[in-house]
Amino acid sequence: MNMDGVPMTRRILVINPNNNAAVSEGIRRAAAQVICADTELTVANPLHGPLSIESLEDRAQAIPPLLAMVDSYIGQGFDACVLGCYDDIALDEIRRRLKIPVVGAFEASIAAARTVSARFCVVTTVHSALPTITALLHTYGAQHIASVLAAGIGVADAAAGGEAASHKLNQTIQAAIAQQGADAIVLGSGGLIGRAPALAKAFNLPVIDAVLCAITQAEGLAKLHKQT
Missing domain, CATH: 3.40.50.12500 (Rossmann fold)
Structure with missing residues (x-):
């Protein structure tokens, strides 16, 4: 007002x-x-x-x-x-x-992840995005507290949803927790928007929607x- x-x-x-x-x-x-x-x-x-x-x-x-x-x-x-x-x-x-x-979206999500976790993992869609995201983690000084994994699904497929895309995403989050020690997840693609609440409930940890x-x-x- x-x-x-x-x-x-x-x-x-x-x-x-x-x-x-x-x-x-x-x-x-x-x-x-x-x-x-x-x-x-x-x-x-x-x-x-x-x-x-x-x-x-x-x-x-x-x-x-x-x-x-x-x-x-x-x-x-x-x-x-x-x-x-x-x-x-x-x-x-x-x-x-x-x-x-x-x-x-990148900078906003990194700031948010830092407030809720000691170590987080960015889960993105395609493997070709990994070098860019890794470089940006260094740019924003988060390389020591963050990792990045790709689910191997296209952005368009992620936006369309579907069981296959959801299965790959779930598997990648499981790997982030078990192998990377992540205690929070950042969804690193506009195609993954809207999925955070259900994933946070399923995995019982903060899931941050970057956008x-x-x-x-x-x-x-x-x-x-x-x-x-």
Whole structure:
């Protein structure tokens, strides 16, 4: 609320950098369960580019349509933005262009994991993502308290759900606990959004949804942004 007691609507832009509408819809549904009633959420993805970002080539192809889409939202009255991808793809450039708080899912999830665990494991989808995630763990100084495993499922398959994808994900979390000593799990893919509550219950440990962490963090930053 403002000083007159009138609720202030917070407008948050969530960017899905691939052009998979199913991933965007999954983000939209899951976010609706956690955001405040006076938060207005827009989830957007480019109309062109890769369906999923699973390689360096995909990453390179995704950046031009991603930045073109970002440019279309400049000056549209958003209070904060979320990069809904477990990769800092064009993150600094997005911040430079939008000039509002822009929260990356990776950084938000690492901060959250540090508050609930002594050692955690990032569980991602494809094996090709492992080098990038490992490098980012070093960037954010978490390499000594974190490990990373891939479930071997595509981002699109993860977003679609299904028994086979769930089985592989469960097996990977079991390995993270038994072999890596993880006492918390970070779901390191936008395609895995919405799965954290059920997995936390099944494995009896904190399971952190990276994209939702970023969205809730962006809410707080948006509130501060409106007060300045």
